[in-house]
Amino acid sequence: MSEFSVDGEPVRFVEGQTVAAALVATGRVAWRTTRTGRRPRGVFCGIGVCFDCLVAVDGVPGQRACLVPARAGMAVTTGEGDDD
Amino acid sequence: MTEPADLVVVGAGPAGMAAAVTALAGGLRVALVDSGTTVGGQFWRHPPEHARAAIPTDDLHHRLREHRALCGALSAGREAGRLDARLAHHVWSAVHEDGGFAVHAVDRRTPPRERTVVLRAPRLLVATGAYDRQLPFPGWDLPGVLTVGGLQALLKGGGVVAGSRVALGGTGPFLLPVAAALAARGAEVVAVCEAAHPGAWLRHPGALLRNPGKWAEGAGYAAALARHRVRVRPRTAIVAAEGDDRVTSVRIAALAADGSPRPGTERRAAVDAVGVGWGFVPQLDLLLPFGCRLTETADGNAVVAVDDGRRTSVPGLYAAGETCGVGGAALALAEGRLAAESVLADSGAASVLGPARRAGVRAAVARGRAFARALALAHPVPPAWSSWLTDETVVCRCEEVSAGTVRAARADDDARDHRQVKHLTRAGMGWCQGRMCGPAVHCLAAGEGAYTPAERLVATPLTLGALADLDDRPSAATDTGGTDKECS
Amino acid sequence: MALKVVIVGAGIVGTACAFHAASAGLDVTVVDRAPTGAGTTSRGEGNVLLSDKEPGPELVLARLSRTLWDEAGRELGAASLGLEPKGGLVVASDARGLAALGEFALRQQAAGVRAEPVDRVRDLEPHLAPGIPGGVHYPQDAQVEPVVAAVALLRAAVRRGARVHRGEVTGAVTGGAGRVTGVRTSAGAVLPADAVVNAAGTWGGEVGRRLGAPVAVHPRRGFVLVTEPLPPMVRHKVYSADYVAAVASRDAGLETSCVVEGTRGGTLLIGASRERVGFDSTMSTAVVAELAARACRLFPFLRDVHLLRAYRGFRPYCPDHLPVVGPDPRAPGVVHACGHEGAGIGLAPGTGALVTAHLLGRPWHGADPAAHTGLLPGRFLRSGGGSG
Numbered sequence: 001m002s003e004f005s006v007d008g009e010p011v012r013f014v015e016g017q018t019v020a021a022a023l024v025a026t027g028r029v030a031w032r033t034t035r036t037g038r039r040p041r042g043v044f045c046g047i048g049v050c051f052d053c054l055v056a057v058d059g060v061p062g063q064r065a066c067l068v069p070a071r072a073g074m075a076v077t078t079g080e081g082d083d084d
Numbered sequence: 085m086t087e088p089a090d091l092v093v094v095g096a097g098p099a100g101m102a103a104a105v106t107a108l109a110g111g112l113r114v115a116l117v118d119s120g121t122t123v124g125g126q127f128w129r130h131p132p133e134h135a136r137a138a139i140p141t142d143d144l145h146h147r148l149r150e151h152r153a154l155c156g157a158l159s160a161g162r163e164a165g166r167l168d169a170r171l172a173h174h175v176w177s178a179v180h181e182d183g184g185f186a187v188h189a190v191d192r193r194t195p196p197r198e199r200t201v202v203l204r205a206p207r208l209l210v211a212t213g214a215y216d217r218q219l220p221f222p223g224w225d226l227p228g229v230l231t232v233g234g235l236q237a238l239l240k241g242g243g244v245v246a247g248s249r250v251a252l253g254g255t256g257p258f259l260l261p262v263a264a265a266l267a268a269r270g271a272e273v274v275a276v277c278e279a280a281h282p283g284a285w286l287r288h289p290g291a292l293l294r295n296p297g298k299w300a301e302g303a304g305y306a307a308a309l310a311r312h313r314v315r316v317r318p319r320t321a322i323v324a325a326e327g328d329d330r331v332t333s334v335r336i337a338a339l340a341a342d343g344s345p346r347p348g349t350e351r352r353a354a355v356d357a358v359g360v361g362w363g364f365v366p367q368l369d370l371l372l373p374f375g376c377r378l379t380e381t382a383d384g385n386a387v388v389a390v391d392d393g394r395r396t397s398v399p400g401l402y403a404a405g406e407t408c409g410v411g412g413a414a415l416a417l418a419e420g421r422l423a424a425e426s427v428l429a430d431s432g433a434a435s436v437l438g439p440a441r442r443a444g445v446r447a448a449v450a451r452g453r454a455f456a457r458a459l460a461l462a463h464p465v466p467p468a469w470s471s472w473l474t475d476e477t478v479v480c481r482c483e484e485v486s487a488g489t490v491r492a493a494r495a496d497d498d499a500r501d502h503r504q505v506k507h508l509t510r511a512g513m514g515w516c517q518g519r520m521c522g523p524a525v526h527c528l529a530a531g532e533g534a535y536t537p538a539e540r541l542v543a544t545p546l547t548l549g550a551l552a553d554l555d556d557r558p559s560a561a562t563d564t565g566g567t568d569k570e571c572s
Numbered sequence: 573m574a575l576k577v578v579i580v581g582a583g584i585v586g587t588a589c590a591f592h593a594a595s596a597g598l599d600v601t602v603v604d605r606a607p608t609g610a611g612t613t614s615r616g617e618g619n620v621l622l623s624d625k626e627p628g629p630e631l632v633l634a635r636l637s638r639t640l641w642d643e644a645g646r647e648l649g650a651a652s653l654g655l656e657p658k659g660g661l662v663v664a665s666d667a668r669g670l671a672a673l674g675e676f677a678l679r680q681q682a683a684g685v686r687a688e689p690v691d692r693v694r695d696l697e698p699h700l701a702p703g704i705p706g707g708v709h710y711p712q713d714a715q716v717e718p719v720v721a722a723v724a725l726l727r728a729a730v731r732r733g734a735r736v737h738r739g740e741v742t743g744a745v746t747g748g749a750g751r752v753t754g755v756r757t758s759a760g761a762v763l764p765a766d767a768v769v770n771a772a773g774t775w776g777g778e779v780g781r782r783l784g785a786p787v788a789v790h791p792r793r794g795f796v797l798v799t800e801p802l803p804p805m806v807r808h809k810v811y812s813a814d815y816v817a818a819v820a821s822r823d824a825g826l827e828t829s830c831v832v833e834g835t836r837g838g839t840l841l842i843g844a845s846r847e848r849v850g851f852d853s854t855m856s857t858a859v860v861a862e863l864a865a866r867a868c869r870l871f872p873f874l875r876d877v878h879l880l881r882a883y884r885g886f887r888p889y890c891p892d893h894l895p896v897v898g899p900d901p902r903a904p905g906v907v908h909a910c911g912h913e914g915a916g917i918g919l920a921p922g923t924g925a926l927v928t929a930h931l932l933g934r935p936w937h938g939a940d941p942a943a944h945t946g947l948l949p950g951r952f953l954r955s956g957g958g959s960g
Contacts, residue, residue: 014243016135021242029330030227035801035838036484040329042227043246044481044520046234047126048119048544049215051515052481060196062545062800062878066237068195069121069132179855188857373855483837496727504607507614507719510837515800517881541855541882545800548842549875552865554857 002072013070020053020065031078089115092187092203094175095211097125098413099405101154102420108161109436110428115168115203127413129240139243144265174544178370190546198550207400214364214406219469223325225478232361236262245269247357251334253277253322254361255463260305267312274353277320284462291458294451323472343466364410369543374398380534381409383460393426415452418445480521482514490528502526574599578765580741583613586771587725588924594732596928605740609722612773615885617841618718620918623660623710627683629946637922652724654717660809663707670705673813677708718917744783752905769907774888776910785903789911791886793847798881801838809833830866842867889913898948908949
C-alpha cells in the first residue's frame, strides 16, 4: 500500500486506484462543499461527467478525483471546488 | 506512429476498439483517443495495466475473451507503427480543417499538468458512449448516493465497494449486473427497485426471441442474484434518500401505472450507499457542433442519425455504439466493425470482413437495434416521476437550482425548453453543463419530445492556460484582418 | 382607440420596444418564432457600455439608454434585470496605446461621458498583470443579464396590456397607399397592425425584406468564453483598448480583443471575437484559443482557471456600424429597430423609447426623434437602394 495526503491526513491506497476510489475505500464519502448551499458532496457519477468530486491536486484546483490516479506523495486538498 | 493518421477514433470502448481494430486490419493508420487510463471504456473498465494483479476485477467482467482479442490486435497495430493510442487524452473539440478533421485533446497523463494536442485525419469516428441518465429525487445529492455506473466504475476500476448496505433504483437491465457485482464483493444489496412492469416485455416478444444471447445473459444475472438472496422489486422506486451529511436510509414506494408513488406503500430501508440510473444519455458533445442530422430513439434521447454503414450526415464523420442510440456492448462491437468497414470503403481500401460477413454484421446490428428499442419501451422513464419531487429538491446539482425554481420559470415565462430554463435559472450552467440535470429539466420544461442536449462547444473543461498555448493558433499579429472569410 | 403595434422579435430590443410602447398605452403584440431572448440576446455578455463609443449618433443613444436602464431598474427592480452598475476599466498595453486612449476619453468627456484616467490600474483591479501603464475608468458602464432582462421587460409589457404571439412573420398586409395594415404569420394568421416594428436583430434584413422594407443588416460572428465559477476576482468590465478599435473596425476577418468580467453566478465571461463569416456556426478553436491567450495576458491568474463553455452568436451590423432606428419611407407603417451589432443590450431601452416616440409622434422618456436623425433608415436610401 502507498500513501497520499488529503488535507494533510494520510490516505492509504492500492496503486492503480483513483483518488476517489481511495477516498471511498477509506470510508470518506464527502470531501467538497457546495458554493451556495454549503452542502457536502463526494463522488456521484464516478466517470468524470458530474464534477461533484472536484479536489485540488498538488495545489491545482478543479481536478476530478474520480479520474486522477492516486500517486504516492500526492497532496490532495478539498474545499469548495473553486480556487481554494 | 510518425505518418499522419487516416482515421481518428474518439472513444476506446467496445465500439471504438472494434472500429480501430477493423480499420488497422484494413491497412489504415489509426489514432485512437480516450480519456481513460486504459482501453475498454465503461463496459470493460479496468485498473491500469500495472495494477491488475493488485486489483483483480476479471470476475466482474463479461465478454473478456473479445476484450483480450481486441487488446492484442491493438498492441499489434501499435508495434507495426500504425496505431497511435492516446490514453488519458480528453477531447474538448473536434472541427473541420482542410477538408478533414482536427481533434483537439488535452493530454492529462500526468495530472494536474495538462497540455493541448491536435490529431488530424481525413476521417473521424465518434464512439464516445453514454452515461447514466438521472432523475432527481429528494436527497439524491447526499454523499453516498451515486449513479449505478459510478458504483460499477469504483468496483471495476478500483476494486472498491462503495457501501456495505446498498439500495439500487431506477430502470433497465444495467441494475442487475451491478447488483450481482456488489453482492459478489460482499455488499448487502437490500433492494433493487425496478420501476418497470415485468410484463412489459411481453408486448415485444419478437425482439427478445431474435436475441437468444440476451436470455442467457439475463438468466445468468438472475442466478447470481438468487445465490446472494437479492430480490428485484418490480414497480417500485427509491423516492427519497435521507441523512444529514451522508445517506443513511432510503424511502421506497410501490408505483402506480403512471409511475407515481402509490399512497401508503412507502417503507424505509437503512443503507449506507445508493445507486440510481434510468437508462443512459448518449454523449453527443463532439457531434452536435458539426450539425449532424439527429434522430430520436425509443428511450427518449436524440441520437445521431446514421446510414446502415454508420455514416453520419456529415461526409467523413462516422459514429458507432451508444452515440447512435443506447444498445449495449455487443451492439457497439458490431457497429464499430461496420463503421470501420465504411471508412475502409470510403477510403478506397479493401473490406476486412468481405461481403458475406459484412452482411452478417449488418443483420446482427439490425437485430440489436430492434432489441434496444424493445428494451427502451419496456423500461421507460415513468411519466409521473416528477410527482416525487418537492419544491426544495435540488435539480441542478452544480448550481443548486431547486425543482420549485425550475417550475416557477416554466409557469411564469415561456421557458418551454431546457435552454431557456438554463438562461433564467442557471440550471445546467455549472461545471457539468447540464449533463446530469438536462434530461430532467427537459421533462419539467417541455414535458414531451426527445431530449436533445444543449450544444457544448467545449466538450470537457480545460484550463485557459493550456488553451492559450494551443500551438496551431494563428498569431494575432498576422491574423487580424488577414483571413479570407469576407462576408459575401 | 390605441395604435395597434406589432413588434417582430422578442429579443432585448423587441422586448424593450414592447415595454415602452405598452407603457405609452399603445396596443402591442410581440411576435417571435423562438422563446424570449433566444437569439443574439442569449449570446452576449450583457454589455451596457459608454466606454467603447465614439462621440456621434450611437453615443447619444447610448447615453439615453444608460439612463433608461436605471429607470427600468427602479421600476422593475435591478435584480429582476440582473442590472449591475459595476463600471468599466479600459486598459492600455503600452504608452502609445495609453496616449490614444487618453485622447479618446477626452473626446468622450466632451460628449458627456464620465471618463476618469487611472494611473494605478491595480488599485481598481488587483489581479491585473503587472506592467500595464494605465487606463481609463468609466463608472457609467454596467451589465445586465440579457435573457433575464428581456423576460422581465416583456413580462412588464404584458402587465401593461401587451400580447405575445409565437410564430414567424412571413409578410405584410398592406392597404391604401401601400400602408401596412397587418402582418401574416407562417400559421396563416393575420395580426392587424397600424405599425410594424422590425426588431428582428440579426434577422432584421430578412424580416425587413418580408415587410417590403429591406435593410442591410448582416451577421458578424462572435465567440464568448465562460469559466468555472470563482469567488470575486474581477470587479469591473475590464478590457484592452484594442476592443475599441475592433468594434469600430470595418475590416473583414477575425478580430479579437479582450473583455473580462465577472457575473453574479461567479463565472467570468471572456469576449469577444468578431468575424464576418455569414451565418457560419462552425466552432473555431483558433479564435477561442486567441481569446484565452489575450485574457491570460490581461489576468495571469486565468491560466489555471478552467474554461467550461464557449458560445457564439451572430451580431447584427449595418454597413456603417450604426443601428437603424426609425420609420422606413418606402413602407409606411414599418419602423426599424435593428442592426445594433454588439451593443444591442446596452442600446435596447433607448431604442425602445425612440421607437415609441416615433410611433407617438412626440418625445417619450427623453427620446426625441429629432435628436436621433443619424439612425434613420433613409441614410441607406439616398445612394439608391438599401437591400444587401
